[in-house]
Amino acid sequence: MNKEAPLSITERDFILNALREDVRLDGREADQLRPLKVSFGEEYGHVKVQLGRTSLIVRISAEVTKPHDDRPFDGLFTIAMELTAMGSPAWDNGRQGDLETYVTNVLDRVVRHSNALDTESLCILKGVSCWSIRADVHVTDYDGNLIDAACIGIMAGLQHFRRQDAVVKDGQVIVYGLDERVPVALNITHKPLSVTFHTFDEGKRVIIDATRKEEQASEADVVIGINNAGDVCFVSKFSGSPVDAMVFVDKTSVALEKVKEINAIIDKALQADLSKRAKNGMAEQSRAENDR
Amino acid sequence: MSSPLVLLPGDEVPSEYLPATNSAPLRLGPGLRLLTQPPSSSPSSSSPSHVLTATQAGILSTDNKRNAVSIFSSPNRRYIPTPNDLVIAQVHHSSQDYFHCMITPQTPHVVLGQLAFEGATKKTRPMLKQGDLVYARVLSVGLGAGAEIELTCVNPATGKAEPGGLGHLTGGMVFDISTGMAARLMRASSSSSDQQDGVAGLVVLDELGKKLEKAGGFEIAVGRNGKVWVDCSNGGDAAVKATVAIGRCLTTIDEHDLGPADQKKLVSRILREMKIDV
Numbered sequence: 016m017n018k019e020a021p022l023s024i025t026e027r028d029f030i031l032n033a034l035r036e037d038v039r040l041d042g043r044e045a046d047q048l049r050p051l052k053v054s055f056g057e058e059y060g061h062v063k064v065q066l067g068r069t070s071l072i073v074r075i076s077a078e079v080t081k082p083h084d085d086r087p088f089d090g091l092f093t094i095a096m097e098l099t100a101m102g103s104p105a106w107d108n109g110r111q112g113d114l115e116t117y118v119t120n121v122l123d124r125v126v127r128h129s130n131a132l133d134t135e136s137l138c139i140l141k142g143v144s145c146w147s148i149r150a151d152v153h154v155t156d157y158d159g160n161l162i163d164a165a166c167i168g169i170m171a172g173l174q175h176f177r178r179q180d181a182v183v184k185d186g187q188v189i190v191y192g193l194d195e196r197v198p199v200a201l202n203i204t205h206k207p208l209s210v211t212f213h214t215f216d217e218g219k220r221v222i223i224d225a226t227r228k229e230e231q232a233s234e235a236d237v238v239i240g241i242n243n244a245g246d247v248c249f250v251s252k253f254s255g256s257p258v259d260a261m262v263f264v265d266k267t268s269v270a271l272e273k274v275k276e277i278n279a280i281i282d283k284a285l286q287a288d289l290s291k292r293a294k295n296g297m298a299e300q301s302r303a304e305n306d307r
Numbered sequence: 308m309s310s311p312l313v314l315l316p317g318d319e320v321p322s323e324y325l326p327a328t329n330s331a332p333l334r335l336g337p338g339l340r341l342l343t344q345p346p347s348s349s350p351s352s353s354s355p356s357h358v359l360t361a362t363q364a365g366i367l368s369t370d371n372k373r374n375a376v377s378i379f380s381s382p383n384r385r386y387i388p389t390p391n392d393l394v395i396a397q398v399h400h401s402s403q404d405y406f407h408c409m410i411t412p413q414t415p416h417v418v419l420g421q422l423a424f425e426g427a428t429k430k431t432r433p434m435l436k437q438g439d440l441v442y443a444r445v446l447s448v449g450l451g452a453g454a455e456i457e458l459t460c461v462n463p464a465t466g467k468a469e470p471g472g473l474g475h476l477t478g479g480m481v482f483d484i485s486t487g488m489a490a491r492l493m494r495a496s497s498s499s500s501d502q503q504d505g506v507a508g509l510v511v512l513d514e515l516g517k518k519l520e521k522a523g524g525f526e527i528a529v530g531r532n533g534k535v536w537v538d539c540s541n542g543g544d545a546a547v548k549a550t551v552a553i554g555r556c557l558t559t560i561d562e563h564d565l566g567p568a569d570q571k572k573l574v575s576r577i578l579r580e581m582k583i584d585v
Contacts, residue, residue, distance in 0.1 A: 020412030023397045024438040025536075029480040033547045040480075042555055042580060104413040 019105040022231045030232040034220045040229070041067075045222045046269050051277065053171050053284040059198065060176030064168040067226065068158035071102075073168035074151045075176040079190060082138065082145040090137020091147035094122050094169060102154030114161070117253060121162050122152075125209045125240035126169050129248035136202035139181050144188050146178060148201065159227040162238060166209040171281045173201055175288065206278055207242040209249065210270035218258050221266060223273065237262065239270040243278055311368075314361035314378065325359075326371045336377020337389040337490075337531070338363035379490070386411050386486050386532040388456050392445045393473075393493070395481060395530030396458060398435045406435055408443075408458065410532045417456040419443055424460045425468040433475055440476040440536065442528045472528060479526070479538030482554040488561040492529045510567045511556055514574045522549050522583060545583055552581045 030040065037045065049067030056063065060075030082089055098106040098115045106112060126132075137146035150169045154161065177198035181190045213225040213233035225233060235255025240248045247267060252258055312324055325333065335341065340362050361367075365380035388394070388410065396408035399416055407416040419441065421432050435441065443458040462469040484492070495509040512527070519525055523541030530536070535557055539549040555577050560570055 020397075020409060021399075021438060023440050023481065024436070025440050025476065025479060026481055027438070029547075029550070033551060036547050038547055038551050038581075040551060040554065042551065042577070 019103075019227075019231070022228060026228060027232045030229060031215055034215050034222070039222065040226065043224075045220070046273070048224045048273065048276070049226075051167070051280055053167065053281055055171075055175055055284065055288045060172050062168050062172040062175060064164050064171070066160060066164040066167070066224070068156060069154075069160055069164045070156040071152060071154045071161075071164055071168055073165070073172040074153070075169075075172040076149050076151070077146050077176070077178040078149075079139065079144050079181065079188065080147040082142060084142075087142035088138050089134045090145040092127055092132050092134055092137070092149075093147070094119065094127060094150045094152065096122065096152040096154075096165065098154055103157040106157075118161050118165060121209060121238055121240075121249070121251060122165055122169065124251075125166055125207055125238075125249045126150075126173075129207045129240065129242075130204055131170065131207050132173055133202040133204050139188055140183050140186075146181075148173075148176075148178075157227065159230045160211055160224050162209050162211050163224065166207075166240075167277060167281065170206055170208060171284065174203055174206075174281065174285055176201055205242045205244065205246070206274075206281075207240050207246075207248050208274045208277055209238050209240045210266075210273050212237040212239070212262070212266050212270075214255075214258055214262065217256070218262060221262055223269070237266065239263070239267055241267065241270050241274050243275055245271050311366045313365070314367055315364050316360075316362055318361050320359040320361065320367060320376070324367055324369055325376060326369055326374050331374045334373060334375035335359070336368075336375060337392060338365055338378030338380055339376065379487075381487055388417070388445050388448050388532075390445050390447055392531040393470075393529070394443060394445060394458070394532045395476065395528065395534040395536055396441050396443055396532075398437055398439045398441065400437055401435065406441075408441065410456075410458075410530075415455075417458055419458040419460070423458070424474055425466070427461075435475060440481065442473050442476050442530070442536070444473060476528060476536050476538075478540050479536050480550050480554060481534050481536050482558055484533055484535055484557055484561045486531065486533045488557070489529055489531050489533050489535065492527075492535060492557070493531065496527065496529060508567060509560075509570070511560055511570045511574060514571050515553055515556060518574060518578060519549055519553075519583075525549060525553060527553075548581045548583055552577050552583060555581075 033039065052065040054063045055061060062073045064071050080091060096115065096119050098112065099108050100106055132148065137148065139145055150172060152165050152168060177200055179190050179193055180196040180199050181188055210223060212221050212223055213229060214221050214235045214237065215233055222229065235252065235258055237258055238249065238251045242248065250263060314320065320339065338361060339359055342358050342360055361378055363378050363380045365378040367376065368379045369376050394410050396410045396417065396419065399407050399409050401407065404421055405418040406421060408419050410417055424433050427433060441460060443460050446457045446459040448456050460468055460473040468474055491509050495512055516524065522545050523539060523543060525537060525539040528536040537550050537553045539546045542549045556574055559573060565573060
């Protein structure tokens with residue numbers, strides 16, 4: 016049994032009828048997010064995201080490797096996401112479902128291909144060594160809208176993460192421990208986030224941040240990746256019934272608004288975490304204007 | 308009754324906690340099992356040959372009026388079927404003689420006889436489609452691995468849908484709650500009392516009933532498998548909103564484990580938020 020339990024006819028009909036009256040099951044507006052909570056763990060780059068009942072943990076890690084031969088100046092950045100039975104009983108360990116392929120693909124395109132993390136800054140010594148940054152996403156509970164939650168987690172993690180300092184001396188790469196030198200923040204060029212819309216009733220009703228039941232009842236989904244400045248870096252309409260072109264145009268502005276809202280929440284959480292670390296006597300380490 | 312008694316699986320139920328009246332047969336709720344002891348070695352001893360043991364951890368609750376005793380388990384999400392439980396099942400597919408239904412996702416299907424409905428004959432059996440919901444009673448749970456669980460919508464002895472309401476659920480909406488909450492709701496809705504704190508610490512149904520009376524009232528069916536079906540089809544224009552409001556009240560109370568006073572506050576707040584006149 017590794018399939019999501021299908022929705023009953025009653026639930027499907029009710030969700031649709033309720034949306035026709037602009038009512039959602041949890042009393043939200045059509046473009047209102049569920050309560051979002053971003054918190055950080057002890058170590059750098061350890062983020063917990065709670066979006067309604069969807070929750071996940073993102074862990075950013077770094078190691079020194081050899082860059083690809085064709086791109087000697089670029090570091091590496093990978094996003095690893097595996098849907099395990101920990102997140103939902105509908106998922107199997109070690110078997111890749113459609114959802115996993117889809118979500119991984121979207122995350123790759125929104126965060127990695129939009130160059131949110133400046134990979135050139137990860138280069139240590141041309142063609143010899145560079146940093147490899149890895150983002151692991153672990154889903155701990157699933158109630159819809161995995162894409163947006165994972166995106167929030169990864170972006171918050173990248174902003175929170177501090178890698179060890181590395182210098183080149185006489186052709187030798189020296190990596191300093193976290194307690195030897197002030198760890199370095201990653202170079203984030205912009206902060207793109209995805210906003211997923213689900214359409215109902217032949218595209219007439221469009222909602223954001225759908226729960227699992229709403230996702231199952233929907234006709235199609237539209238993902239828009241956009242950053243604070245309003246640059247759209249990703250648009251996808253992967254499957255399902257057709258969606259009117261105007262939906263994309265209209266909803267881009269909604270997405271922009273939401274991305275600003277979410278980024279504000281992330282920034283606030285980051286600030287709170289930094290000031291907490293400063294209180295614990297680590298002020299020197301975490302301040303951005305430190306001399307490197 | 309003295310302080311609540313907490314039992315662990317395998318614990319015997321002390322006889323002083325059983326209902327005092329001995330005339331009617333004792334009803335056992337979920338989480339309890341009757342075990343027969345081998346006849347004791349000394350034939351003269353008058354010790355009972357049966358013992359009641361708990362199969363789930365929880366608080367023992369005794370109902371003197373109904374001569375029943377049951378275990379009040381923790382509000383976990385996992386449902387283990389026991390005979391006589393009322394459940395809300397979803398039809399997955401049908402075969403020659405049976406409807407194959409899901410009572411919990413990701414578990415083997417349970418069977419519901421095509422003729423196990425009130426007044427059903429070979430010619431007039433209900434035509435249930437995939438995804439239809441039925442309110443049914445667990446008839447039997449087999450023993451051992453691979454055993455099938457059978458549901459029924461009639462009392463096999465009388466041929467009637469007892470208690471009323473068993474059968475196909477049309478319209479309305481289903482909300483997911485914890486099994487503990489389902490058990491509490493079941494108790495609260497089956498025994499109407501005038502206690503201040505309600506039955507099992509739940510006043511939400513009484514409160515909603517009072518407030519939604521003008522809006523046409525509502526129907527509710529609680530499944531022990533953690534599902535509750537709500538229908539306000541008499542509500543006219545506000546039917547959908549009232550249904551959502553009831554669902555939100557129930558799921559929020561379940562999640563935050565609210566006390567009677569908070570439940571009343573929550574009901575008023577949600578009805579106000581959903582703009583339902585009371």
